[in-house]
Amino acid sequence: MSDRRAILGRMAAPALLLVLAGAVLLPANIGLRLDRADSSASRGMNAALDRLPVDPMVLVGFDADLGTYAEVRPTVRALLADLLARGANLAFISLTPEGRALAIAELNRLDRLEANPRQIMDLGFLPGAEAALVALARGLGPNAADGTISALLGTTELPDPGMALVIGGNDLGPRSWVEQVAPRRESLEIVAVAPTVLLPELQPYLASGQLAALLATPRDGAAYRASVELGPLERLAEPVEPSSLAILLGVLAAVMVLGHSLGGGLASALRAVRSRETS
Amino acid sequence: MNGLFGTEPADGVATWVAAIATLVVLGALIGERRVFGWSQHLLAGLATGFLALLAITEVIVPRLLAPLAADPAGRADLWLGVALVGVTAAAPWVPRVVAAVPLSIAIGALAAFALGGAVVGTLLPQLAASVARPEPTPLATLAGAGAAAISGLVLVGFVHGAPRGRVMATAAGTGRWLMLAGLGGWLGYLIFSRLVLLIDRLAFLIGDWLGLMS
Numbered sequence: 001m002s003d004r005r006a007i008l009g010r011m012a013a014p015a016l017l018l019v020l021a022g023a024v025l026l027p028a029n030i031g032l033r034l035d036r037a038d039s040s041a042s043r044g045m046n047a048a049l050d051r052l053p054v055d056p057m058v059l060v061g062f063d064a065d066l067g068t069y070a071e072v073r074p075t076v077r078a079l080l081a082d083l084l085a086r087g088a089n090l091a092f093i094s095l096t097p098e099g100r101a102l103a104i105a106e107l108n109r110l111d112r113l114e115a116n117p118r119q120i121m122d123l124g125f126l127p128g129a130e131a132a133l134v135a136l137a138r139g140l141g142p143n144a145a146d147g148t149i150s151a152l153l154g155t156t157e158l159p160d161p162g163m164a165l166v167i168g169g170n171d172l173g174p175r176s177w178v179e180q181v182a183p184r185r186e187s188l189e190i191v192a193v194a195p196t197v198l199l200p201e202l203q204p205y206l207a208s209g210q211l212a213a214l215l216a217t218p219r220d221g222a223a224y225r226a227s228v229e230l231g232p233l234e235r236l237a238e239p240v241e242p243s244s245l246a247i248l249l250g251v252l253a254a255v256m257v258l259g260h261s262l263g264g265g266l267a268s269a270l271r272a273v274r275s276r277e278t279s
Numbered sequence: 280m281n282g283l284f285g286t287e288p289a290d291g292v293a294t295w296v297a298a299i300a301t302l303v304v305l306g307a308l309i310g311e312r313r314v315f316g317w318s319q320h321l322l323a324g325l326a327t328g329f330l331a332l333l334a335i336t337e338v339i340v341p342r343l344l345a346p347l348a349a350d351p352a353g354r355a356d357l358w359l360g361v362a363l364v365g366v367t368a369a370a371p372w373v374p375r376v377v378a379a380v381p382l383s384i385a386i387g388a389l390a391a392f393a394l395g396g397a398v399v400g401t402l403l404p405q406l407a408a409s410v411a412r413p414e415p416t417p418l419a420t421l422a423g424a425g426a427a428a429i430s431g432l433v434l435v436g437f438v439h440g441a442p443r444g445r446v447m448a449t450a451a452g453t454g455r456w457l458m459l460a461g462l463g464g465w466l467g468y469l470i471f472s473r474l475v476l477l478i479d480r481l482a483f484l485i486g487d488w489l490g491l492m493s
Contacts, residue, residue: 010309010310013308013309014308014309017305017308017481020477020478020481021481021484021485024478024481024482024485024492025485025491025492067472067473067476068472068476070475070476070479070480071472071475071476071479073479097326097329097330097333100333100337101329124337125333125337125338127334127338129389129392130389130392130393130396131388131389131392133392134392175401176396178400178401179393179396179397179399179400179401180392180396180400182400183396183399183400195472195475196468196471196472196475197465197468197469197471197472199468200461200464200465200468204405204408207408208404208405208407208408210400210404218475240482240486240492242475242478242479242482243478243482246478246481247474247475247478250474250477250478251471251474254470254471254474
């Protein structure tokens, strides 16, 4: 590799950062309107929320992942605000330490922004992975198996939720809830917010009806955020939308890198074939 | 704008610490690996510390020690828990047969629940859903048939050791290539998720730290 190519190679990453930073500084909706694309996932989520009874209890399984939470965070905040605006009572529970850390941060934020504390219950961290989910499923509702789960959570009375909202990203995400909770609590609707990387895993559950609704891409999240009317609870949503132009430029850069890699591989294969023909 | 920090002086310090940590990590892109290595150690240490704190404050004290202190004679199940925790902590010094007991229970329970859930919650419903059947539109029917065909080919790709003819070998090869294509697609989704994270970090530096965004 020549010196010039080596220098260009070293400068590529900082240059990309500068370009993305410049795009972030521009207004969010320049270049691409994510919320104007397909809104079927958003309609599905709104339909699931509309089926909730008056003043419902919603169990929030908060098990996001630090590496992907940035992607779903604006949607999660809008969804929590939407549920609070609909009069829902939210019971937060986490089954992973990472999810618990993020849940604590979000609960602190809700407290700081003066969300109604009577609508929010912190059930804390439930250890035990899949076994804990099974215990949780058995301990929910009026026909709960026993008081074990209430004792574990330190509450005298566990709410009977009409819906479970699962914030995915970690090991115990929407798939685990579908596998462990849904077969034991068939009346419980499960809706989920998850990062794009989980879309191939979760799409079949949505298609088969095991998930009532799923928001799993920035496009779906943007469409949902554009569809909700939060009124005075608008303060609970994120004030600034993610930069769609920066996302577009980043995707283009990724495609260019991939194309360069593929092109290089093809060119070397062609050179090898030609050299065999000439020799 | 992650909004995780408020306006108190302590929140300002937290924003500065987060910004410096972000710059250190991004610095690895221009070749500054030593400080980046330290940041990895810091992350590992913080994660371990948080895990220990969580175990003590939300599990061991409120759900094990406090109930035992309140009613030592009435909670035999918790004494069993204390014994298992004790054996796990003393694993290097007790006989291997004894040390294996809590580990076996943990792995056995995890495997049983995970496997049972995968069969009841995923395998059977998804097998039923992947059967091609008439859908409202021809395109949906075609997509269903395509999904069933791909599922079958990938499953055939996992068949090993059985006698194969030319047709089966071709089907298995096709199934493996389809699976690789699926993995490639999944990698694309992963890159997209990481890209959004990078943009969020830049927005944090520009907005929360430098205050250049309203």
